[in-house]
Amino acid sequence: MKPNMKRGYQIVLSFLLLAGITLLPASGQRLNEGHPGYVDLERIGDLDDFFDDDDPREVNVEGPLMRLVAEASRFEDPELADLLLTLDGVYVLGYPLDSGDLDDFNDRASMIGRELEDRGWTVVVKYRDEDENVRLYVKMDGVQVSGMVVMSVEKGSRESVFVNIVGDIDPEKIGRIGQKFNIGGMKDL
């Protein structure tokens, strides 16, 4: 390879690496798609079709943004910052829910749950009554939890929430740290 060509390749590679850092999160491609703890809940639950024209509130925190968020929280909550640095991604989908849709949601949550179990996920919590439906699934990687999924709906709040957390998950820490935060509801996003 001629020296000029080699230099050219080096320049192009450097530029692509730089561009990748800044542009990848905006491309729609999730960084954790190959991770065993990642689930594309919208796709397996066909949620956009299920909720018709309602635009979901979507949260995708991963990669460099996750590290920024971790460091941003270090000043106020160092323990949270350390926890976030062990996570590879946090994904949330939230859809408004009419009061009459609870049964339909339950059916859809059951369908997603079956799909998750077929993929090796384990159901940890299933709670259902006439006003609330909560499901918690985990993906085990040996003795380590590599993914968690929560599907939650409350009749009173008229919201349905799907959460997927990916990374080296310590359930005890999440339980302790998450308890400190109030669930403001997707309407506050």
Next chain:
Amino acid sequence: MTTLDRNNREWFDDHIEAFLDGDLKPEDANRFDDIALMDEDLQRELKVARSISTSLGSMPDMDCPDEVVKAVMSHVRRDVRGSFVADMKSRLQNLASFQLKPALAVALLVIVVVSSSLIGRRGPTTDPEVTQALADVKMALAYLSNAGRTTGTTVRQDVVPLVVGPVSRSMNELIEN
């Protein structure tokens, strides 16, 4: 000027000021004296120049008007800036043409990565996107924690020690404290 050649005459003219100011080396001063002795016209010229120098030296010092000082300093600064910019431009052109483009690109990349990793270490962030993302993550963790606290009607007993147990334990600790 019968005995004085052109070279000596020019050397005399070039060095007469230095001679009167006493700035010539001893050997040059001796040469100056030798040349001056060769020609009467040079001796008269030297005498006139010495009298002028003496008269100027006896005159009182005069301050340069402020306007002149400002104008001169302005020109000096402009020249210095111009030469600095030209020098930097020349250096950058040399860098760009001197096989350092990859190194510059990598240096830029390092600056971006390092600065991004440092953001937020100085205190609470002010970046709205990061602030919103932090709020979103806290909300997601709250949902997970809430689900862990929920008493399930169907709970897999084999995973309770791994997930539900730790979450419940940490909750109890918080309540007790």
